[in-house]
Amino acid sequence: MKEAYLKSAIKRFDYYRSVGLRSMEQLSDEDLFWHLDEESNSIAIIVNHLHGNMLSRWTNFLQEDGEKPWRERDAEFENRIKDRKELMAKWNEGWDLVSDTLNALSADDLDKEVRIRNEAHSVVDAINRQLAHYAYHVGQMVYVAKMRKGKQWKTLTIAKGKSKEFNRSMRK
Numbered sequence: 050m051k052e053a054y055l056k057s058a059i060k061r062f063d064y065y066r067s068v069g070l071r072s073m074e075q076l077s078d079e080d081l082f083w084h085l086d087e088e089s090n091s092i093a094i095i096v097n098h099l100h101g102n103m104l105s106r107w108t109n110f111l112q113e114d115g116e117k118p119w120r121e122r123d124a125e126f127e128n129r130i131k132d133r134k135e136l137m138a139k140w141n142e143g144w145d146l147v148s149d150t151l152n153a154l155s156a157d158d159l160d161k162e163v164r165i166r167n168e169a170h171s172v173v174d175a176i177n178r179q180l181a182h183y184a185y186h187v188g189q190m191v192y193v194a195k196m197r198k199g200k201q202w203k204t205l206t207i208a209k210g211k212s213k214e215f216n217r218s219m220r221k
Contacts, residue, residue: 051156058176059151062183066144069096069187071205072194073140078133080197090126092190096140098125099186103143106165106179107150111158115165115175147183151176 073081073092084091090098101122106115130136154172163175170178195202 051159054159054173055151055154055156058180059148061180062144062147062151065180065184065187066148068205069190070140072187072191073136075198075201075203076194080194081133081136082128082130083193083197090189091128092193093130093136094126094128095186095190095193096136097127097130098122099183100139100143101125102179102182103147106175107146110150110154110175111161111163111172114167115163116167147179 076092080092082091082093084094101120102125105117105120108117130139159172161172162169163172164170165175165178191205
């Protein structure tokens, strides 16, 4: 059962990585840095935050607190990324670390305890916490991307109004 959970978690993280990537691929460079107002985040800022969170949480996952002393969380919400190339480098570095760490875990590791901000979590809870966090932010990215693309948006899942058609095709 533990191995099944780990495989499932890896699959879900890969899915959200793919959704975020496919959203960004539809956008111009300018759109990646667009934000509604000064209080809202651009996709670039969300990626910067995810990157910082991923490096902090997944570096030495089983050995160190997930909130590293070198992390500058507040700075993650400043527009520090300069272009698409840097944005994609941060995106890939963060997700690669998540993937490498999860793939290195064994079923026995799921019984261990880790700390995040000095609070004890089971490994399963820490994984679930991060999965929910990343899904939340990828959802924000999709929402911003859809706003920017408007009618040119290419859906990433089942197109609006196409659920019945999709369900019929699945039964064949």
